[in-house]
Amino acid sequence: AQSVSQHNHHVILSEAASLELGCNYSYGGTVNLFWYVQYPGQHLQLLLKYFSGDPLVKGIKGFEAEFIKSKFSFNLRKPSVQWSDTAEYFCAVISGNTGKLIFGQGTTLQVKP
Amino acid sequence: DVKVTQSSRYLVKRTGEKVFLECVQDMDHENMFWYRQDPGLGLRLIYFSYDVKMKEKGDIPEGYSVSREKKERFSLILESASTNQTSMYLCASSRNQGYGETQYFGPGTRLLVL
Numbered sequence: 001a002q003s004v005s006q007h008n009h010h011v012i013l014s015e016a017a018s019l020e021l022g023c024n025y026s027y028g029g030t031v032n033l034f035w036y037v038q039y040p041g042q043h044l045q046l047l048l049k050y051f052s053g054d055p056l057v058k059g060i061k062g063f064e065a066e067f068i069k070s071k072f073s074f075n076l077r078k079p080s081v082q083w084s085d086t087a088e089y090f091c092a093v094i095s096g097n098t099g100k101l102i103f104g105q106g107t108t109l110q111v112k113p
Numbered sequence: 114d115v116k117v118t119q120s121s122r123y124l125v126k127r128t129g130e131k132v133f134l135e136c137v138q139d140m141d142h143e144n145m146f147w148y149r150q151d152p153g154l155g156l157r158l159i160y161f162s163y164d165v166k167m168k169e170k171g172d173i174p175e176g177y178s179v180s181r182e183k184k185e186r187f188s189l190i191l192e193s194a195s196t197n198q199t200s201m202y203l204c205a206s207s208r209n210q211g212y213g214e215t216q217y218f219g220p221g222t223r224l225l226v227l
Contacts, residue, residue, distance in 0.1 A: 004155075006155075009153070034215070036218075042220075043117075043203075043218050043219060043220040043221060044156075044203065044205075044218040044221075045218070046215055046217075049215060090155060090156065092156075100158060100161065100171070101146075101156075101158070101216060103148075103155040103156040103157070104155050105153055105154060105155045106153075106155045
């Protein structure tokens, strides 16, 4: 069965530090990949997604992610985090052609002002 | 903008009660989903639906059922609530059955079963 693994469960950074959150998936075929974010008290929303083409995708609020097929990875990055980036981040992959999203366990990011 | 609404933000029920969680989307999406979110486990799919009156089991359907009588509405039913069903429940919707369609989420219902 397809699975998604997020390596970091809880990350604490100071403002202006660089961020990289790891995500690996197990499926070997064509994949569509997503990062979702859940800010405190808010609903889950799409940060960015990869369907095809340029493996470096840019999302909202200065986030980007790179799809590396050979490593089955889709890591999320931001050069300089802000306090407002404090949230929970979920990596997800579409399973086959069913439209079913498989989520990772989530990473809680805490940014200290 | 896509809007997905859920009937309650917080719900407290007793063991054995029948619980209904309602979800409505306003973008004429064909697909609708129910997840539960638990710390350290991420989101897990309970049930989903590709069309009215159609339903498919997700990864953890036990103890749950669903109903989709209208395209815009997808209900999750806990026939006899148990304490291990205390969780955050998220509803989502997406367009058609296309590969990779973005899912849009509701605000969630935090259910406590006593």
